[in-house]
Amino acid sequence: MNSNLLNPARRRALGAGLGGAALALLGTRAQAAAWPARPLRVLLGYTPGGAADVTAREVLTPLGRLLGQPIVIDYKPGASGAIGAAEVMRAAPDGYTLGLLDNAPLTIVPALRRAGYDPLASFAPVAMVSQMPQVLVAPRSAGVATVQELLALMRRTPGKLSYASGGSGSVGHLVAELFKSRTGTFAVHVPYRGGAPAVTALLAGDVQFAFLTASATGPFIDSGKLKALGVSSLTRMPSLPHAPTIAESGVPGFDAPGWFALMGPAGLPEPVAATIRKALADVLAAPGVAGRLEALGQTVAPAGADVRRTIATEGATWKKLIDERKIAIEG
Structure with missing residues (x-):
């Protein structure tokens, strides 16, 4: 008797198991094929009018057209984007609720305080959308x-200067602290509730410099009210070609870009994520989109960028800086 031959009972059990697995696979494929059947919601952790909002409007409208369903933007501002991120984590993993998150809630906030989520375990990365250097700006009065x-x-004037940020734990806050660490200098941190009030403080001369987005500072740079001293990436920004990088301005290797990624809650089915990823890639490759993002001070993220690895690597970098400089939440 061939010991490899299964007895009838075992064959029936195996057949039932394989049948169940096949049905589960078919169910997943059917779910992906039927998805999306209703509008999507994308959470933003910031107020309307900021960099996250203008990026979302630029990208999500054509993404919704490709997916065949409208995408509604839902604002959940506060805690440097962590409130919106936490709501993404709590959402059903069905692809109907996503988050357009920047690196603050994913790599900075968890190193500063209890965020209520694990930046790696609580989310399913869909795709990196764009990269966005910070601009070091100063008012004319400085x-x-x-x-x-x-x-x-x-x-x-050690200790006499102050710098603004869009909030404690924001990207601009940590980039400024990295700048101080790398240059051995000191300035007082003054956090504001967003980029717009930080710009207002700069224009009033209440603070002497800040790291902020090009979308927040661009009009004032163009008018001459703010001076772009440098950018935080290793390459110059297409929208500010005359602003040198900080690395080429005497701080070798300085590199601290921001970014946006589309994220879902943990457990998001990969076929659904793949559908979104493909449509998003088509949006970002469409004529004009890259140019409009560049006008906002951003560049389209490289295809296939590893969001999870970026979160892990960057998170470790910020954690080291936070611990070394004993950075704490203020304001």
């Missing part, structure tokens, strides 16, 4: 026109 002039002023 009397500086270059990174080196700002550093010289900081060293002449």
